Amino acid sequence: MGTVGLSFGSPTGGAGFDVTSTVNQIVSNMQAIETPWKSQLTTLQSQDSALTGIGTDLSSLSTAMQSLTNFEGVLAEKQGSSSDTSLLQLTSASTSAIAGTHTVVVQSLATTSSYVSGTIANAGDTLSGNLEINGKTITIDSSNNTFSSLASTINSGSYGLTANVITDSSGTRLSLVSQTSGASGAISVTSNLSDTSTSSSVNFSQTQPGADAQLTVDGVLVASSSNTVTNAIQGVTFQLLSANKDESIQVEITNDNTDVETALNTFVTDYNKVLQDLNTQEGSDSNGNPEPLFGNPTIALLQQSLQSALTFVQPSNTVASSSSVGSSDALSGKILIGVGGGSQEEIDIPDNSSMADVAAAINSANIGVTAAIITSGNNAILSLTNATSGSSGAISVDASGLTDTSTGNAVTFGSAQSNTVTSITQLGVSVNNDGTLTLDTDALDSLLNSNYQGVVNFLQPSGNYTSFGGNFTNILDNLGSSAPSGAIYLALQEDSQVETQLNTNISNEETIITAQKAQLTTELTQANYTLTEIPQQLEQINEMYSAITGYNEGQNG
Structure with a gap:
């Protein structure tokens, strides 16, 4: 600790000294003990920032790996095509779909049962009688004695069909359409209605019977109550648009290579980002100072673990x-x-x-x-x-x-x-001189076309052995910011404990310095007051001396 020299000036000058400046100088000298603590705290905070950044990038890498190991992820995605989209159009292929080619012949489309009434001249004509729908009788009264109010009654009830009023140049009719397509949705209608304005009967006739779609899939006859077919090919939904007994439609279900290649490319990109984070910490910043984590053992642990995960060889x-x-x-x-x-x-x-x-x-x-x-x-x-x-x-x-x-x-x-795929190099991934990765998408696409299941076995975890994907995921779980065992988490926890102690030391020292500052201010203020009083006290002594001796020091001679 340095020393502080106090300049009181001439003891008889009465000018005193600057108390505030003097106290601040002394306090500044006392605060020097905190300098190494604050310096260490700054270093640790820089390390925390670097560790947090690496942890964030490790989390992104983990997410990229999960998309490849998830049993319902990109490896399970399927694509489909139809050789004649005017007859059959694919709408979706779920993760349960299996790649392959199927032959479909659409013999007939599914139809929905429907009825229509005879025409009445005026939409406002009142009705009388009753209408029986699917065994349920609707008795006509003032609440439902027009086509419009009768349609409302039907639509608000549980009759299994929808009513609609149709008005054109010929007059007004009431249409009844089953809410269920196919044979199971067939409806029955018995009319005892009369138009009271004309005293004529209002009858209903069937416009379309309810029938299932008929098609063959790979030679097997399949019936579907809807033209949206979900039960013919596992995991595949397609729409029947037209029938042609003489045409065989080729439906092809394929693996989604494009999404797999995109997901693996994301993995490579995220891996390279983490590795670049680690490589950066081994050098100096733009000012020539070592990076915050230079020489930190956590960096070596992360590098070794990622290298081990990358070179993992899956059992054949x-x-x-x-x-x-x-x-x-x-x-x-x-x-x-x-x-x-x-x-x-x-x-x-x-x-x-x-x-x-x-x-x-x-x-x-x-x-x-x-x-x-x-x-x-x-x-x-x-x-x-x-x-x-x-x-x-x-x-x-x-x-x-x-x-x-x-x-x-x-x-x-x-x-x-x-297992025919045992190392990541078979996927077209190569390691550069700096440890980063490069993906050859052409090589990956070729492997996906020739041995898709081998890629799936390599990347997805297995209960029988340790796969590349399962091993990589386990290693990432032990490296990131997740409690309680992630390497980044543990390093941050260790820094936090030291930072807490340093902050406590600084806080305690500041408390001591604050008390000493107050005491110094009081004491030096009193000393300053004493100095400013000396001239007046000397003057009083001179007056006393003059009174006693008759000698006036203020006069010459």
Whole structure:
């Protein structure tokens, strides 16, 4: 801490000194102790800003990955086309639709049952009698004795049809149209109405019967009560516009390659943004000063984790247990495992072994497969994988001798799966010298056309093994700003604790300085007052001296 020199001037001058300036100088000297705290606080706040930015970009990357791993996302989207849109037009293909080509012949369209009354000359003519619709009788009275009021009565009731008044040059009629198309919507109408103005009967005749659409789909006869057909091709809705028994319409359902390519390109863009964030922190700013996170271990952790996620190789062959086995259940017996069509090797499982013990026994046998445990709630799945592709790496399992002794049930395994896409480079993604990615959309499009399901298996999480998409998602969950384990979250929490202590130190020091400032102001004000009083006190002494001695110092001689 520096020193403060006080200049009181001439002690007999009576001018005193500037109290405020002197106190501020002393306080400024005292506040120097806060400088390293404030400097550290500024550094931490810069780190927080950088970490928050990286966390935001990681969140965008996670969202991009989710669009590729979501079972109802872009990989499930379908497109459709019709070879003759004048007869059949596709309206939608849901995520449950399956890519393929179908042949449709539209034999007849669905029709809606309808009736129309005879014509009356004047729309205001009154009616009498009754009208029976679908077994329900409407008795005519003053509230419904015109076509208009009768239509209102019908439309406000539960008759299963809609009434409409039609007026043209020939007169006025009442139209009745079923609210349900097809054969199931057929309506019946019995009229006992009379036009009281002309004393003539008002009869109804059927204008169109209700009939289902008739079509064949891949040679199978299909009936539809509506011309909007939803039950003919799984997940596909199409509209019948016209019938032609002699024309076969080709309906093609395809995977939506364009949206998949767009989603993967977004993933690449967001990945590059995160990597550029990290690369920036390894250098200096425009003024030559190190970036806020230069040398920070969190940056190294993020880089290593993303690199690990990117280079993850998905197993080429896999098979997993399909029965429900509790994580803590005891197992015993034996399991036979073969690789590549070779003879199966027997692995003995001691009594009271856990699923983890079974995995360890398989791995110790060194038979060419890797065993791992995947937990789901309270259940455990035994996953066996092999990096060798094709039939030479195929896994066969006979677990008929392996028993879950906790339940008494045998442990069963599902069908083996072969994954033909095992690395992200097969999707047309390449790594540049700076670690950023480039996507070759032509290569991706070619793969989607030749092996769409392989891409789906590679990107979407599986309960039987760890997929690229599932692994990448898990890693991102442990890197971002999400509590309680995200790397960015933990780094921000650590900084926050230090910042809280620094702010407390600064606040406490300011409290002390404020009290000392008040005390200094009081003391120096008093000292200043004393200095300004000295000349007056000297004058009084001189007067006393003169009175005693008769000597006046103010006179010469």
